[in-house]
Amino acid sequence: MTSRPRSFYVLSAFFALFLLFLYGPVATIGILSFQGPGGGLTFPMRGTSLHWFRELFTQQAVGDIWGSFRRSLALGLMVMAVTVVVSTLAGLAFRKRFRGASVLFYLAVASLVVPSILVSLGVGLLFDRLGLPVHWATSGFGAQLTWTLPFGLLIMFAVFNRFDASFEEAARDQGAGPGQVFAHVVLPLIGPSLIGVALFGFTLSYDEFARTLLTAGSRNTLPLEIYGMTTNVTSPVLYALGTLTTLFSLAMIGLAGLGLWLVGRRR
Amino acid sequence: MTDAALADPVPARATAAKRRARDWQHLMAYAQAAPLALILLVFLVLPIAVIVTVSFWRATEFSIIPAFSLDNYAYLFSSEVVGRVFLSTFRYAAITWALTLAIGFTVAWFLAFHIRSLTWQIALFLLCTIPFWTSNIIRMISWIPFLGREGIANSALMSWGLIDQPLDWLLFSDFSVILAFVHLYTLFMVVPIFNSMMRIDRALLEAAHDAGASGAQVMWTVVIPLCKPGIMIGTIFVLTLVMGDFITVRFMSGSQSANVGRLISNDISLLAYPSAAATAVVLLASVLLVIGLLMRFVDIRKEL
Numbered sequence: 001m002t003s004r005p006r007s008f009y010v011l012s013a014f015f016a017l018f019l020l021f022l023y024g025p026v027a028t029i030g031i032l033s034f035q036g037p038g039g040g041l042t043f044p045m046r047g048t049s050l051h052w053f054r055e056l057f058t059q060q061a062v063g064d065i066w067g068s069f070r071r072s073l074a075l076g077l078m079v080m081a082v083t084v085v086v087s088t089l090a091g092l093a094f095r096k097r098f099r100g101a102s103v104l105f106y107l108a109v110a111s112l113v114v115p116s117i118l119v120s121l122g123v124g125l126l127f128d129r130l131g132l133p134v135h136w137a138t139s140g141f142g143a144q145l146t147w148t149l150p151f152g153l154l155i156m157f158a159v160f161n162r163f164d165a166s167f168e169e170a171a172r173d174q175g176a177g178p179g180q181v182f183a184h185v186v187l188p189l190i191g192p193s194l195i196g197v198a199l200f201g202f203t204l205s206y207d208e209f210a211r212t213l214l215t216a217g218s219r220n221t222l223p224l225e226i227y228g229m230t231t232n233v234t235s236p237v238l239y240a241l242g243t244l245t246t247l248f249s250l251a252m253i254g255l256a257g258l259g260l261w262l263v264g265r266r267r
Numbered sequence: 268m269t270d271a272a273l274a275d276p277v278p279a280r281a282t283a284a285k286r287r288a289r290d291w292q293h294l295m296a297y298a299q300a301a302p303l304a305l306i307l308l309v310f311l312v313l314p315i316a317v318i319v320t321v322s323f324w325r326a327t328e329f330s331i332i333p334a335f336s337l338d339n340y341a342y343l344f345s346s347e348v349v350g351r352v353f354l355s356t357f358r359y360a361a362i363t364w365a366l367t368l369a370i371g372f373t374v375a376w377f378l379a380f381h382i383r384s385l386t387w388q389i390a391l392f393l394l395c396t397i398p399f400w401t402s403n404i405i406r407m408i409s410w411i412p413f414l415g416r417e418g419i420a421n422s423a424l425m426s427w428g429l430i431d432q433p434l435d436w437l438l439f440s441d442f443s444v445i446l447a448f449v450h451l452y453t454l455f456m457v458v459p460i461f462n463s464m465m466r467i468d469r470a471l472l473e474a475a476h477d478a479g480a481s482g483a484q485v486m487w488t489v490v491i492p493l494c495k496p497g498i499m500i501g502t503i504f505v506l507t508l509v510m511g512d513f514i515t516v517r518f519m520s521g522s523q524s525a526n527v528g529r530l531i532s533n534d535i536s537l538l539a540y541p542s543a544a545a546t547a548v549v550l551l552a553s554v555l556l557v558i559g560l561l562m563r564f565v566d567i568r569k570e571l
Contacts, residue, residue: 011377018370025406025412028412029408029412090299096296098300113507118314121544207404210513226404252400
């Protein structure tokens with residue numbers, strides 16, 4: 001192995017600083033959430049305790065955290081399922097030629113670049129004009145899909161750009177019908193990417209704020225609840241909640257990773 | 268016609284079957300694309316149409332009234348305050364873009380060209396992307412203990428004797444807004460640029476070196492031109508996210524700075540929907556203008 005150039009060490013240091021920049025702040029609130037009961041929002045730590053986590057489970061004053069968590073979880077799963085199915089179907093459609101394909105593609109890209117507050121405001125106004133009540137499971141759900149579907153579609157493009165169609169042809173030559181080709185050839189090949197799409201769908205929904213702001217109605221999702229807390233909660237209970245939901249997100253990433261590993265091992 | 272068919276019936280039947288198969292394929296394509304098209308129609312196209320419509324309406328204190336009035340736009344384009352807010356939005360976008368590009372490019376460069384084993388490349392790359400899957404609001408909140416008057420930064424600087432009293436501008440200022448933007452969005456630069464770099468044929472770099480190019484020359488004449496699509500995609504993401512933001516500016520500036528997104532959300536909280544809608548239309552137009560310009564330089568579908 002040849003020796004490393006000096007730039008390698010400079011860049012390594014830069015990269016390490018970048019990681020510190022990415023993770024440092026979150027790690028800090030992770031530590032601070034174990035403040036003693038008399039501790040404040042910054043260092044020094046006044047003892048260590050689980051006091052603020054216990055507050056989350058007992059205190060009424062922090063609002064409807066668990067209700068909003070359940071709603072975010074349900075919404076995340078709904079968005080995940082629809083994102084996986086709809087973007088897979090659309091990915092399959094785009095492999096063929098059809099009229100309006102490029103319009104639909106640019107619409108999906110537009111969906112990605114339209115500022116989220118426009119979607120929030122627009123969906124809110126639309127429901128208002130139609131006389132429908134806004135609710136997280138209807139208007140909120142749809143508004144979030146405009147953010148997760150384009151991501152899912154772009155992933156499917158990346159997948160099918162690298163997809164070797166000769167496997168399908170081989171299966172078809174052996175007499176497999178379209179359904180069989182999809183179930184036994186295409187699906188196993190794109191399976192790992194679908195886990196990725198599912199992860200995108202769930203976490204983007206679970207953390208989404210702007211698009212749900214005007215479309216969730218009177219019952220908050222978790223990010224909305226947390227944002228509400230920032231204006232009136234000035235104790236480390238906020239950090240405890242932050243730590244818990246970050247751990248939850250990390251668990252989801254871990255679960256997706258585990259899924260990928262299992263799928264990979266089965267081959 | 269009939270003669271030909273009689274003489275050679277098999278190909279005729281074959282083409283009919285082929286045509287049927289093709290029609291079936293078309294039908295399938297429409298059916299598969301329909302759900303996406305429907306969702307985007309209902310939750311993107313219609314809502315924007317409603318916004319455009321409402322932007323011409325009038326508002327009273329209690330309700331909004333259908334009308335065709337250009338008042339909302341007249342106000343937007345004549346108000347000096349609005350002009351300043353738009354300018355500051357563009358300024359946030361430009362500064363954040365420059366910083367995320369510099370950092371993102373450097374990080375991607377390090378991962379793509381200095382890390383030699385693929386396993387490590389993937390592992391470090393994933394390490395960079397994990398924060399993307401966690402909550403933006405939590406990531407913003409997490410700056411408070413760092414930047415506050417009694418935060419880590421101030422106490423460190425004071426204990427080193429660099430400053431005598433805490434710096435006020437660390438938190439709730441334009442500085443903290445930009446810092447949060449860079450913190451949240453650098454990832455959107457790293458990922459596409461890294462993707463572009465990984466596709467560069469290493470032989471090109473060797474050839475450039477062998478031809479006597481210096482490291483800087485290789486970067487400017489080989490790597491950057493080949494990374495342009497990645498840079499463009501990252502740019503599109505960062506610019507649209509910053510220009511459409513309203514929550515980062517509000518939270519990190521402690522409501523002391525404004526951008527267009529905040530202008531809109533303030534109008535919304537005052538139930539001034541027509542005015543909010545008009546501002547939203549102008550914001551959308553400026554975002555699409557910028558993106559339209561950038562899209563001329565890159566074919567996104569080919570780059571995935």
